[in-house]
Amino acid sequence: MKTRYVLLGLLTEGPQTGYILKKLIDLRFKYFWNESYGQIYPELKKMLLEGWVDKHSSDQAKRTQISYSITEKGYEALKIWLQKPPETELYRLEILIKVYFSSHVDADCMIQHLTTFQKNHRDELDILEKFQEELLRIEDPFENHEDVLSVIDFGIKSNHAYLAWCQKLIERYRKEGTVK
Amino acid sequence: MKTRYVLLGLLTEGPQTGYILKKLIDLRFKYFWNESYGQIYPELKKMLLEGWVDKHSSDQAKRTQISYSITEKGYEALKIWLQKPPETELYRLEILIKVYFSSHVDADCMIQHLTTFQKNHRDELDILEKFQEELLRIEDPFENHEDVLSVIDFGIKSNHAYLAWCQKLIERYRKEGTVK
DNA sequence: GGGACCATGTAAATAGTTACATGATTAA
DNA sequence: TTAATCATGTAACTATTTACATGGTCCC
Numbered sequence: 038m039k040t041r042y043v044l045l046g047l048l049t050e051g052p053q054t055g056y057i058l059k060k061l062i063d064l065r066f067k068y069f070w071n072e073s074y075g076q077i078y079p080e081l082k083k084m085l086l087e088g089w090v091d092k093h094s095s096d097q098a099k100r101t102q103i104s105y106s107i108t109e110k111g112y113e114a115l116k117i118w119l120q121k122p123p124e125t126e127l128y129r130l131e132i133l134i135k136v137y138f139s140s141h142v143d144a145d146c147m148i149q150h151l152t153t154f155q156k157n158h159r160d161e162l163d164i165l166e167k168f169q170e171e172l173l174r175i176e177d178p179f180e181n182h183e184d185v186l187s188v189i190d191f192g193i194k195s196n197h198a199y200l201a202w203c204q205k206l207i208e209r210y211r212k213e214g215t216v217k
Numbered sequence: 218m219k220t221r222y223v224l225l226g227l228l229t230e231g232p233q234t235g236y237i238l239k240k241l242i243d244l245r246f247k248y249f250w251n252e253s254y255g256q257i258y259p260e261l262k263k264m265l266l267e268g269w270v271d272k273h274s275s276d277q278a279k280r281t282q283i284s285y286s287i288t289e290k291g292y293e294a295l296k297i298w299l300q301k302p303p304e305t306e307l308y309r310l311e312i313l314i315k316v317y318f319s320s321h322v323d324a325d326c327m328i329q330h331l332t333t334f335q336k337n338h339r340d341e342l343d344i345l346e347k348f349q350e351e352l353l354r355i356e357d358p359f360e361n362h363e364d365v366l367s368v369i370d371f372g373i374k375s376n377h378a379y380l381a382w383c384q385k386l387i388e389r390y391r392k393e394g395t396v397k
Numbered sequence: 398g399g400g401a402c403c404a405t406g407t408a409a410a411t412a413g414t415t416a417c418a419t420g421a422t423t424a425a
Numbered sequence: 426t427t428a429a430t431c432a433t434g435t436a437a438c439t440a441t442t443t444a445c446a447t448g449g450t451c452c453c
Contacts, residue, residue, distance in 0.1 A: 039309075039311060040413095043314055046321075055432080055433070055434090056432050056433075066314070066317075068308070069309065069313045069314075070308075070310070070313070070314060072413090073414060073415080074434075074435095075413070075416095075434090075435080076412080076413065076414090078435085079435085100421050100422065101420090101421085101432065101433065102431090102432070102433090103432085103433075112321075115318070115321065116321055119315055119319070119321055119326070122329070122333055123312045123330060123333075125311045126309070126337075127307060127309040127310075128307065129219075129249065129250060129307040130371075131305045133250070133368050134219070134223055134250060135299055136364055136368055137226065137245075137246075137361075137365060138226040138229070138295070138299055138361075138364070139299070139364050140360060141226075141292075141296055141299055142296060142299045150302060153302055154303070181317075183389070184317055184318070184319050184320055187316050187386050187389070190385070190386075194381060194382045195378045198374040198375045198377065198378035199371075199375065202371050202374045206367050206370075209363070218439090218440090234404075235404080235406090236403070236404050252441090254405080254407095255406090255408095255444095258405065258406055280404070280448090280449050281405065282405090283405075
């Protein structure tokens with residue numbers, strides 16, 4: 038049940054709708070976290086019943102919009118969770134399974150997989166570096182830019198590592214390909 | 218439905234029991250993949266019905282042991298899967314969520330979380346380096362050591378990156394701690 | 398005899414994704 | 426007017442973990 042804490046964390050910046058919360062998670066946490074509407078909406082309802090959030094329906098502009106704001110109780114719960122030692126570190130890297138068993142397919146196939154991997158992580162790195170620049174430039178209303186930059190730094194450092202690995206491995210498969 | 222392919226991959230090295238398959242996954246894939254008995258046993262049964270594996274019950278030594286071996290059909294299915302572009306790259310790094318929202322807790326708390334993270338990844342790095350040394354020393358009956366070493370190399374490179382990040386961040390929180 | 402580990406499995410709970418339904422608004 | 430996007434939500438499905446039940450063997 039981590040979803041709720043992610044939502045609460047975002048709500049500390051102000052009331053939001055489920056829809057926007059999803060967008061925020063996609064935008065900011067894309068590279069290390071994800072949530073779907075099927076989790077977000079029910080979770081907000083549950084937290085409402087528990088008094089962790091308040092609901093503000095506004096039918097202004099005739100479009101139904103339901104914002105949630107964090108309550109004192111919710112904020113306390115968030116702080117308690119933040120202080121608990123992190124448990125989950127879930128990686129599931131299909132590419133590594135495929136490399137592990139790659140002796141059963143030909144080198145070209147692996148080169149293709151790795152080229153895609155490389156492209157994805159180059160793009161990721163690009164985006165993270167752009168984010169970084171922007172954060173250093175703009176204002177810091179919630180005084181959390183240092184924290185956000187630390188998370189971005191994680192992404193940049195690990196992507197560099199992934200790319201170095203990938204580069205080396207592509208070369209290995211290329212050599213193999215020419216030999217066989 | 219990736220479980221089955223991981224099992225099939227391991228079965229290419231020879232028949233195994235569900236119990237041993239679990240041990241192998243824990244040992245070899247620990248850092249990027251995991252499966253539980255609740256997935257392994259039912260999955261082996263399903264593959265049996267589909268003719269992807271064969272079953273060999275041996276009541277030798279009176280202890281019930283059920284080994285499975287990969288069939289021609291199963292091997293074909295494995296090869297097809299290995300050639301498909303990898304989809305899942307699932308990371309769920311609770312530590313990053315906690316860093317992101319760390320302005321709501323004090324620096325000491327974060328230093329503790331990060332110290333644990335650091336210890337875990339140092340241990341991981343140690344183990345991977347030992348594995349690496351050993352693989353370079355011993356024989357290579359399945360001619361897959363290069364592949365295994367590539368996977369280990371991924372682990373070593375990313376752990377170095379994680380540790381560098383962690384070191385830097387601990388220092389940041391230490392400075393903050395003294396200021397506040 | 399007891400503890401560690403071998404060995405197989407299932408049931409229930411939890412988690413998470415996907416696909417769908419609904420309808421408003423905006424911009425081309 | 427039509428496509429995209431805003432916006433909320435649920436049902437069904439799939440995936441995964443956890444806890445438990447069962448019983449054998451090995452070694453001290």
